[in-house]
Amino acid sequence: MKKSLSLAFVSVVLLLGCSQGTFKDFFDDLTNGFDNLTNDLTGNLLQGNIGNLQMGFAPGQGIPEGNDFSIEVEVNSIVINGGSAIVDVTSDEKLSKLFLNIEGENGVYQIDLENVACPSQDDICRIVGGKYLYTLSVLLNQDPEKLSDGESLEITFSGLSEDNEQSESVKEKVTVKEVGFGDLQVSLSWNNPDDLDLYVETPSGDKIFYANTEVGNGRLDLDAEAACQPDDIRNENIYFTVPLSDGTYKVSVRVFMKCGTSTGAAYSVSAFHNREIFDFAGKKQQGRFGDRDDDDKEIVIGTITVRNGNVVK
Numbered sequence: 001m002k003k004s005l006s007l008a009f010v011s012v013v014l015l016l017g018c019s020q021g022t023f024k025d026f027f028d029d030l031t032n033g034f035d036n037l038t039n040d041l042t043g044n045l046l047q048g049n050i051g052n053l054q055m056g057f058a059p060g061q062g063i064p065e066g067n068d069f070s071i072e073v074e075v076n077s078i079v080i081n082g083g084s085a086i087v088d089v090t091s092d093e094k095l096s097k098l099f100l101n102i103e104g105e106n107g108v109y110q111i112d113l114e115n116v117a118c119p120s121q122d123d124i125c126r127i128v129g130g131k132y133l134y135t136l137s138v139l140l141n142q143d144p145e146k147l148s149d150g151e152s153l154e155i156t157f158s159g160l161s162e163d164n165e166q167s168e169s170v171k172e173k174v175t176v177k178e179v180g181f182g183d184l185q186v187s188l189s190w191n192n193p194d195d196l197d198l199y200v201e202t203p204s205g206d207k208i209f210y211a212n213t214e215v216g217n218g219r220l221d222l223d224a225e226a227a228c229q230p231d232d233i234r235n236e237n238i239y240f241t242v243p244l245s246d247g248t249y250k251v252s253v254r255v256f257m258k259c260g261t262s263t264g265a266a267y268s269v270s271a272f273h274n275r276e277i278f279d280f281a282g283k284k285q286q287g288r289f290g291d292r293d294d295d296d297k298e299i300v301i302g303t304i305t306v307r308n309g310n311v312v313k
C-alpha cells in the first residue's frame with residue numbers, strides 16, 4: 001500500500017484525537033482546520049482548486065456516519081493521474097459542503113459549496129426533479145507513485161446541508177488508468193458516454209488528436225468513447241516531453257458524436273507543467289456542453305504560452 005501521505009501541515013495537531021466525537025465536534029474541528037489548510041493540498045491524492053470552488057484537506061479522521069437526509073452520487077468509474085473525476089451529487093437538501101474520504105487516507109477533503117446558488121449560472125448546481133444536482137470535478141494527483149495503473153480507490157461522500165445536517169454516506173469505487181505526463185500534461189475528463197475529443201494545436205500549427213497522435217515530442221496516449229464504442233473511460237490525455245517548443249499551444253474540446261444522450265457532457269480540462277498544476281489565464285476549464293449541442297461542436301478552452309522552454313503562468 002502506498003497511501004502514506006506527506007502531511008506537512010502545521011495545524012495537524014488541532015485535528016488529532018477526535019475521531020470518536022460527535023458530528024458537531026467533527027465539523028467544528030474540520031472548520032477550524034480548513035482555516036489553515038484550504039488550498040494546500042500538495043502531496044495528497046486530490047489537489048488544486050475546482051473551478052471557483054475551494055477544496056481543502058484536513059488530516060486526522062474519517063467522515064462520521066450521517067443519516068439526516070439522502071444523497072445519490074455518480075462518479076467516473078475510471079480516472080487518470082492528472083485528470084479529474086466528475087462527481088454528480090443529487091441531494092434532497094441544498095448543500096453547504098461536500099466531504100470526501102478516500103479509503104486508507106487518514107483525513108477528509110472538503111468542497112465548499114456555501115456560495116453556490118441553485119440553479120447557478122455556471123451549472124454547478126441545477127434543480128432536477130425537485131432535487132439539487134451538483135456537478136463538481138475533483139482533480140487527481142499527477143504522480144503515478146500515488147496513483148498507479150489498475151489501483152482501485154474507494155471514495156466516501158457525505159453532504160452537509162445549510163442547516164448543518166449531515167447526509168448519509170455514499171461509497172463509490174474508481175479505478176486508476178495510468179497515463180503519460182512528461183513535462184507538460186493536458187487532459188480532459190467528462191461524465192457521459194458521448195464521444196468527446198481533446199485537441200492541442202502546437203506552435204507549429206499541427207494538431208494533436210485521435211487521428212494525429214504525435215507531433216514532435218507531444219503525444220496523445222488515451223482516446224476514449226471512439227465513435228460511440230462504449231468503454232467507460234471518458235478521459236483523454238496529451239503530454240509533451242522536454243524540450244518544449246516555444247510558442248502558443250491552443251487547447252480545445254470537441255463533441256465528435258453524441259451517443260444517444262439527452263444532456264450535454266460536463267467536462268473538466270486540467271494542465272500540469274513540471275509537476276505543478278496551472279490554470280489557463282482567464283479561461284474556464286470546467287463547463288458543460290449544451291443539451292442540444294450537435295456533433296462537431298467545439299469549445300476552445302484556452303491557450304498555453306511557452307517561452308524559453310517553460311510555461312508562462
Ligand SMILES: [Ca+2]
Binds near residue numbers: 196198224225226
Ligand atoms: Ca474521443
